[in-house]
Amino acid sequence: MILPTIMLLPTALLSPPKFLWTNTTLYSLLIAALSLQWLIPTYYPYKFLSNWTGIDQISSPLLVLSCWLLPLMIMASQNHLQQEPLQRKRIFISTLVAVQPFILLAFSTTELALFYISFEATLIPTLILITRWGNQPERLSAGIYLLFYTPVSSLPLLITIMHLYVKIGTLHLPTLQLTHPTLSTSWTGMLSGLALLMAFMVKAPLY
Numbered sequence: 001m002i003l004p005t006i007m008l009l010p011t012a013l014l015s016p017p018k019f020l021w022t023n024t025t026l027y028s029l030l031i032a033a034l035s036l037q038w039l040i041p042t043y044y045p046y047k048f049l050s051n052w053t054g055i056d057q058i059s060s061p062l063l064v065l066s067c068w069l070l071p072l073m074i075m076a077s078q079n080h081l082q083q084e085p086l087q088r089k090r091i092f093i094s095t096l097v098a099v100q101p102f103i104l105l106a107f108s109t110t111e112l113a114l115f116y117i118s119f120e121a122t123l124i125p126t127l128i129l130i131t132r133w134g135n136q137p138e139r140l141s142a143g144i145y146l147l148f149y150t151p152v153s154s155l156p157l158l159i160t161i162m163h164l165y166v167k168i169g170t171l172h173l174p175t176l177q178l179t180h181p182t183l184s185t186s187w188t189g190m191l192s193g194l195a196l197l198m199a200f201m202v203k204a205p206l207y
Contacts, residue, residue, distance in 0.1 A: 001067060002101045004031050012093040017086050021078050024093050028071035035067035046174070053108040054174075066103045070096060081133075092133060098125040112161050112171040116154075119199075123150050153202040156195035163188070 008027055015023040038060040046056045055063060073096055081089050102125075105118040123146070131143035165171050168179055 001031060001035055001063070002104050004034075005067075005070075005097065005100050005104065008097040009094055012097060013090055020086070020089060020093070021074070024097075025071055025074050028074060028097075032064075032067040032071055035064045038063055052111050052114060053105070054110045055108055059107045062107045063104060066100060066107065070100050080135075092129075095125045095128050099129075110173045112164070112173065116158060116161055120150070120154055123147070149202055153198045156191075157199040160192045160195045163192070 008024065008031075011027055012020070012024050038055055046054055074093060077092065077096075081092060084092070099122055102118045102121040106115055106122070109115045109118060127143050127146055130139055130146060132139075134142065136142075161171065164176075168176065170176065170179075
């Protein structure tokens with residue numbers, strides 16, 4: 001689903017002006033419909049999509065929800081951008097599309113370093129959407145707060161991931177499930193939990 005979503009970018013940039021909204025909406029709806037296959041129950045609780053991605057009973061509904069959010073956002077934005085020039089409409093749709101591959105990768109990756117990169121990569125297009133197309137006059141200050149709080153709150157998460165790699169030697173989640181938990185019986189475990197909670201709570205309003 002990540003590759004078809006990326007192919008939405010040339011669709012948004014090269015579609016004729018008359019069919020811009022139609023093409024992008026139909027294409028994103030097709031991707032969203034195909035994502036429903038992730039909800040089909042399987043014999044194994046964990047399904048690998050590749051060497052670095054996989055889905056389970058928790059991530060699959062989140063992936064499907066992320067795929068359906070894109071066409072809904074495109075349809076909801078048509079009236080709001082009706083008076084905008086064509087080039088800005090293309091940039092807006094491209095920015096919306098750019099967020100989705102990183103969200104899909106964050107929800108499906110089986111490697112913590114890749115999760116952190118994709119988790120933080122959503123900041124850039126989200127910042128563009130807030131500061132340029134925000135609906136309130138305070139959108140610039142909101143963008144500055146987002147740019148400040150998100151990296152600061154995510155820094156403890158990065159330190160926790162690095163500490164985990166030093167202690168265990170791997171960041172691959174299926175391998176980590178087979179190892180003995182070394183962080184749960186000390187202050188390190190509590191601090192690691194707080195780091196995870198802080199990073200996720202700051203990003204929670206975005207979703």
